[in-house]
Amino acid sequence: MNPLLQGIATILAGVGGCVAYFYFSNLVLDKVIFPARGENIGRNINRANMVRPWLFLLPAILALGIYLAYPVVASFYRSLFNRGGDEFIGLGNYITMFGEPEFRQSFLNNMLWVLVVPAAATFAGLLAAQLTDRMKGGNLAKSMIFMPMAISFVGASLIWKFVYANDADIGLINAIRSLFGAEGSVDMLQVPFWNNFFLMAILIWTQTGFAMVILSGALRGVPEETIEAAIIDGANPFQIFFKIKVPQIMGTIVVVWTTTTILVLKVFDIVYTMTGGNFGTEILPSYMMSYMFRDDGRATAVAFIIMIIVLPVMIWNIVQARREFR
Amino acid sequence: MDNIAGQKSGLTIATYVSVIAIVLIWLIPTVGLFVSSFRDRDQISASGWWQAPFSVVLADAGRAQLDTQKEENGVWVMKGNIFQDEDVADRFKSGNSSVTAFGSRGRDPGEFPVGTTATIQNGRTLTVAANGDYVMTSPEEITRRGPRVYFQANTPPDFTLDNYRTVLTADNMDRAFINTLTVTIPATIIPILIAAFAAYALAWMDFPARGLLIAAVVGLLVVPLQLALVPLLNLHNRIGIGQSFMGIWLAHTAFGMPLAIYLLRNYMVGLPRDIIESAKVDGATDFQVFVKIVLPLSFPALASFAIFQFLWTWNDLLVAKVFLPSADESKVMTVKIADDLLGSRGGDWGILATAAFVSIAVPLVVFFTMQRYLVRGLLAGSVK
Known part of the structure; x- marks a missing residue:
């Protein structure tokens, strides 16, 4: 069948199926299992209301359970087996991995990404939010900075290939170098160590807009009185920003920071399209993809390492959510 | 201010x-x-x-036309216009190019300035005018093929839709565009309804374990996608879905679920309690309250989730690489660009740029028209 037709059929079946499920399951609950009539009417209504939340939640719980919760366990279990999945080797995959310089390098590179990208994106976003705040044409400027968020990482990588290209007639940076009289051209993606930062720049470029939008919302929420009081006390604009505004939006800054950190640990696209993990730029997600389809034991072990790195953020998020809920 | x-x-x-x-x-x-x-x-x-707005100097070579060869005053003369040479014509079809220099050897295509008469090998002479007219003379008749005429020409900017034509007709890129649409639209629409019901239950229904479920959703929000790849692909293979569109729809639906539930619940909790309670006092069931009151009021949150999910599924490379077959006819655009174009067409910058632009055009349009909802959704999700 033509995939497009199949897609349309899936939309109809999916949406129709959901509507039918929710409608008929409620109907059955109210009319058949616990009918709101007869001698037990009061008890039936109460029982129906106890069951109903689970009817509403069932499809979502199934999706979350099978596609997100089960894999955490299944991945860990699989990572304890060898490549073919037929021999239990305990932590063998992890031990081999930590012994390999390639893995250690991608681990260290990844730590570098986790340190640099969220910090840079949050800082640039905060700067852009403060500068464009209440400025004429500020919204247009924000739109332009926000725009890369709509671009895929593959698209963004291609865009930056035109910046980094090893040819003064294509790559912007080499063109600027030759404008200043430098001889020859440099392949930016092969400069040892620093090429990691050139790749990070791409992710920072796409994520700054996200940070800016959220932080500018938070800046708007800073009470006017606190700023007025500071002005009356003679604070200069920098003091107002760093001592009055930033402390009040600290909570939001942390949210932006952690959200970007989580994203950094997911993105393999940039390294994959720009260097394919060569020239010392491998990171854990791209390292994992190089084992995907080849050695499931190894791939799941890498994935589980990423999970362990994410774990503190996850716990912190849950603690925050619980506190808010109370 | x-x-x-x-x-x-x-x-x-x-x-x-x-x-x-x-x-x-x-x-x-x-x-x-x-x-x-x-x-x-x-x-x-x-x-x-x-x-781009300025002229560039391009070097090329054509052959002197043998069939114009005539004997004049004891030498053999060939005349013609170099831009009309069939090897060259295609590159200079704008007709506004002008020759700046010419030569007889590939090593040095700009050896002689335009308009001069140069003596070249075997006692021949060659002159090329700015408009491309050339005259070559030779002491003997040239028999086999016309000698090459090398030249450099100043060529005006040439903006063309050729790249778009190539990208959209060759290389299965048109197919990849349709595949991306096929993946994206069901994967955007289906999660919304499922998540909306769940979000309503978590926001407005009272039952034990509600707090626990909310915490679970918040926790699952950050589970790295990488963990899901191997076990789910194996699961899909076991139940017979394998690598297919069905598999990727299910995967995207579930992967979008935590964010959808989280965003929608945060929004629904903020709806006025009075409306919902008075509807219940009037005898409305939860199902009716949800369908008739909460769902229509939550439109902004639904829209902002839909935009997130659309952008994420359209731009995704990881899930598509794992859950779709690797055959050419089922590749989506991101996979096509990352795996095929960058590999086989690595040096063809025009094609690469065009393919990238085709793939980012739709999300950019969605972004600029729906930016309001996107911003609102982001703020609902993180500013408290």
Whole structure:
């Protein structure tokens, strides 16, 4: 069948199926299992209301359970087996991995990404939010900075290939170098160590807009009185920003920071399209993809390492959510 | 807010200058891609996109036309126009190019300035005029093929849709575009309804374990996708879905679920309690309250989730690489560009730029038309 037709059929079946499920399951609950009539009417209504939340939640719980919760366990279990999945080797995959310089390098590179990208994106976003705040044409400027968020990482990588290209007639940076009289051209993606930062720049470029939008919302929420009081006390604009505004939006800054950190640990696209993990730029997600389809034991072990790195953020998020809920 | 205390005009100017600088830095790479996608491939390799409005010097070679050879005053003469040579005509079809220099050896195509008469090998002479007219003389009759005439020509900017034509008709890119649409639309629409019901239950229904479920959703929000790949692919293989569109729809639906539930619940909790309670007092069931009151009121949150999910599924590379078959006819655009174009067409910058632009055009349109909802959704999700 033509995939497009199949897609349309899936939309109809999916949406129709959901509507039918929710409608008929409620109907059955109210009319058949616990009918709101007869001698037990009061008890039936109460029982129906106890069951109903689970009817509403069932499809979502199934999706979350099978596609997100089960894999955490299944991945860990699989990572304890060898490549073919037929021999239990305990932590063998992890031990081999930590012994390999390639893995250690991608681990260290990844730590570098986790340190640099969220910090840079949050800082640039905060700067852009403060500068464009209440400025004429500020919204247009924000739109332009926000725009890369709509671009895929593959698209963004291609865009930056035109910046980094090893040819003064294509790559912007080499063109600027030759404008200043430098001889020859440099392949930016092969400069040892620093090429990691050139790749990070791409992710920072796409994520700054996200940070800016959220932080500018938070800046708007800073009470006017606190700023007025500071002005009356003679604070200069920098003091107002760093001592009055930033402390009040600290909570939001942390949210932006952690959200970007989580994203950094997911993105393999940039390294994959720009260097394919060569020239010392491998990171854990791209390292994992190089084992995907080849050695499931190894791939799941890498994935589980990423999970362990994410774990503190996850716990912190849950603690925050619980506190808010109370 | 001009002229309030604490605002200095010098600072205002500095602010404007820095904002303009930031916007330019953010915009320039994308502009480069856009301009490059309309340039002729020879021009791309001859000059940077920032020089696109200016002429470039291209070097090429054609052959003197043997069939024009005539004997005049004891020498054999060939005449013609170099731009009409069939090997050359295609590159200079704009007709506005002018020769700046010519030569007889490939090593040095600009050996002689235009208009001069040069003596070349075997006692022959050659002259080429700016409009491409050339005259070659030879002491003996040339029999086999016309000798090559090398030249450099100043060629005006050439903006063309050729790259778009190539990308959209060759290489299965048109197919990849349709595949992307096929993946994206069901994967955007289906999660919304499922998540909306769950979000309503978590926001407005009272039952034990509600707090636990909310915490679970928040926790699952950050589970790395990588963990899901191997076990789910094995699961899909076991139940017979394998690598297919069905598999990727299910995967995207579930992967979008935590964010959808989280966003929608945060929004629904904020709806006025009075409306919902008075509806219940009037005898409405939860199902009716949800369908008739909560769902219509939650439209902004539904819209912002839909945009997130659309952008995420359209731009995704990881899930598509794992859950779709690797055969060419089922590749989506991101996979096509990352795996095929970058590999086989690595040097063809025009095609790369165009393919990238085709793949980012739809999300950009969605982004600019729906930005309001996107911003609102982001703020609902993280500012408390």
